[in-house]
Amino acid sequence: MKCQQCEKPATFHITELTGESPVEHHLCETCAKTYLQENDSSSPPAPTLSGVLAKQLKLGQAAEELARLDQRACPVCGISFHEFRTKGRLGCPHDYTFFERELMPLIMNIHGETKHVGKRARHSEVSLDEETDVIRLRREMDEAKGKEDYERAAEIRDTIRKIEQKKKPPAQAPDSPDKP
Amino acid sequence: MTLKLDELAARACGWLRESGEVSDIVISSRIRLARNLADFPFIRRCTDQDRAGVEKACHQAIAQVEKWRDLIYVDVSTLAVLDRQFLVERQLISRELAEANGARSVAIEPHETFSLMMNEEDHLRLQVIQAGLNLQSAWERINEIDNELDSRLNYAFHERLGFLTACPTNVGTGMRVSVMLHLPALVLTQEIEKAFRSLQKIGLAVRGLYGEGSQAMGDFYQISNQITLGRSEEDLIKQVSDVIPRIIEYERQARAFLVKESRKDLHDRVSRAYGILCTAQTISSEETLHLLSSVRMGVNLGLIQDLDISAINRLFIHTQPAHLQKIRGGQLETADRNVERAIYLRSHLRRPGATESAN
Numbered sequence: 001m002k003c004q005q006c007e008k009p010a011t012f013h014i015t016e017l018t019g020e021s022p023v024e025h026h027l028c029e030t031c032a033k034t035y036l037q038e039n040d041s042s043s044p045p046a047p048t049l050s051g052v053l054a055k056q057l058k059l060g061q062a063a064e065e066l067a068r069l070d071q072r073a074c075p076v077c078g079i080s081f082h083e084f085r086t087k088g089r090l091g092c093p094h095d096y097t098f099f100e101r102e103l104m105p106l107i108m109n110i111h112g113e114t115k116h117v118g119k120r121a122r123h124s125e126v127s128l129d130e131e132t133d134v135i136r137l138r139r140e141m142d143e144a145k146g147k148e149d150y151e152r153a154a155e156i157r158d159t160i161r162k163i164e165q166k167k168k169p170p171a172q173a174p175d176s177p178d179k180p
Numbered sequence: 181m182t183l184k185l186d187e188l189a190a191r192a193c194g195w196l197r198e199s200g201e202v203s204d205i206v207i208s209s210r211i212r213l214a215r216n217l218a219d220f221p222f223i224r225r226c227t228d229q230d231r232a233g234v235e236k237a238c239h240q241a242i243a244q245v246e247k248w249r250d251l252i253y254v255d256v257s258t259l260a261v262l263d264r265q266f267l268v269e270r271q272l273i274s275r276e277l278a279e280a281n282g283a284r285s286v287a288i289e290p291h292e293t294f295s296l297m298m299n300e301e302d303h304l305r306l307q308v309i310q311a312g313l314n315l316q317s318a319w320e321r322i323n324e325i326d327n328e329l330d331s332r333l334n335y336a337f338h339e340r341l342g343f344l345t346a347c348p349t350n351v352g353t354g355m356r357v358s359v360m361l362h363l364p365a366l367v368l369t370q371e372i373e374k375a376f377r378s379l380q381k382i383g384l385a386v387r388g389l390y391g392e393g394s395q396a397m398g399d400f401y402q403i404s405n406q407i408t409l410g411r412s413e414e415d416l417i418k419q420v421s422d423v424i425p426r427i428i429e430y431e432r433q434a435r436a437f438l439v440k441e442s443r444k445d446l447h448d449r450v451s452r453a454y455g456i457l458c459t460a461q462t463i464s465s466e467e468t469l470h471l472l473s474s475v476r477m478g479v480n481l482g483l484i485q486d487l488d489i490s491a492i493n494r495l496f497i498h499t500q501p502a503h504l505q506k507i508r509g510g511q512l513e514t515a516d517r518n519v520e521r522a523i524y525l526r527s528h529l530r531r532p533g534a535t536e537s538a539n
Contacts, residue, residue, distance in 0.1 A: 077221045089301070091225035093218055093336035093344045096351075107341075107348055113410020116342025118353040119323070121335040128344075131218035131334055142227065164219075 003028035074098045076136045094132040134163055184252050185263055189506040193270050194292040195309040196493045202313055204480040205428050207360040209314045211322045212307035214345045214354035218336040222346040231283040231299050238298045241332035242287055251287040265502035276300055302346050315417050352409030357420045364399040364477040365434035398469035450478030458529045462518040468499045
């Protein structure tokens with residue numbers, strides 16, 4: 001078989017899968033290389049988290065502004081935006097609310113959407129803030145213990161217990177198995 | 181526990197059982213869901229107490245499900261390195277869970293159809309693996325598992341963003357759908373790169389045998405969705421399902437081309453690979469995977485007739501380092517392992533008359 005673009009024998013057989021239906025190309029090595037390179041430049045690779053983060057930061061955020069942003073820390077888990085930016089992992093569910101302004105463009109870049117349309121959790125009507133309160137309280141309890149303020153730590157522990165009792169999902173106790 | 185793992189070692193992985201008419205190319209279908217508890221920080225900010233708390237809450241929830249009474253619990257943090265690697269090779273746990281520090285565990289369904297990882301990158305990673313092209317039934321299964329846990333745990337769920345995850349790349353559905361394919365002819369004809377670029381253009385990711393960052397060993401590739409937000413689970417499954425028949429067709433065309441244009445070379449290649457596996461005295465796992473891949477294609481194309489595909493599939497897993505050591509009954513240095521691997525391959529491939537018909 002001859003190359004579709006010159007007289008040399010076709011050694012590359014390319015099937016283009018991106019269109020409506022597959023298109024086949026039969027090319028020699030030289031023409032195939034050109035073809036692949038052309039197709040490459042028109043299609044940037046899928047965005048990666050670090051790539052998107054880097055890009056977002058280049059978009060006109062002044063150094064001071066970035067420094068200020070980096071200092072902001074989530075009141076629930078204590079993670080700073082700087083830590084998220086360098087490690088790529090968030091600290092708690094509340095970060096999605098607290099860093100919303102910074103995270104939304106990032107999420108848009110990654111997913112091309114900012115609204116979930118799939119399955120929902122059972123208790124999705126319960127406010128997330130109420131649930132993440134426990135995370136903050138546990139942290140405060142540890143801090144109180146660290147300062148040897150055991151009275152305060154005990155108070156917080158009781159508050160946590162109350163919230164946990166109230167929030168217990170309507171599941172069966174481990175000793176009373178559910179019906180099949 | 182070690183006893184139960186040893187029982188697993190003796191048999192083939194559930195997901196490696198050949199099933200369906202595309203089993204020459206499609207190995208397995210896998211779906212995983214990332215879930216977090218609303219009242220704990222994400223893993224990165226977890227104290228030791230938090231990790232223990234997450235594990236306990238998940239264990240309690242799992243223990244309440246009547247039909248899960250026979251799940252095998254494995255405390256990964258106290259597990260020997262060899263056993264951890266063994267679970268990674270069987271795809272029951274991720275490399276990340278195996279290599280992390282602190283409280284972490286996995287609950288495994290005895291037939292290895294699903295596993296529930298605790299304290300991985302997210303508090304919970306649920307995964308279902310099935311042999312062959314079976315995404316729809318994998319989704320039904322994992323959805324049911326997820327519902328069981330959702331009714332007993334407080335998932336971190338955001339009104340607009342859906343299921344919240346430690347990494348924003350998983351937010352929304354928290355779902356990764358992947359299909360593992362064996363694509364030796366596309367590799368041989370050097371069209372694989374091109375195929376992958378096309379997949380990336382339509383938002384699909386391609387990974388090697390053991391997921392993120394792993395080399396494409398033995399010409400096995402996993403194709404999966406890249407995005408997790410803004411599309412329903414059914415849509416994401418459809419996106420992956422729709423492209424698989426095209427890749428299968430593409431691989432078949434490449435195989436047909438090789439048979440037509442260079443049958444002798446191909447037959448020679450396949451037979452040499454078979455010959456080395458039958459006679460080598462010492463062999464690494466990389467070389468074994470590479471050669472088994474050729475032999476697997478040879479069997480599927482009818483160039484090797486005295487081997488069945490299930491025996492080959494089993495060898496892919498049983499010659500991996502941790503499996504080999506478990507089968508041979510203990511820890512071995514690399515050099516000894518390579519000798520043991522060669523012995524194992526010879527005893528499982530060489531039968532009376534086998535070498536003649538391979539010529």
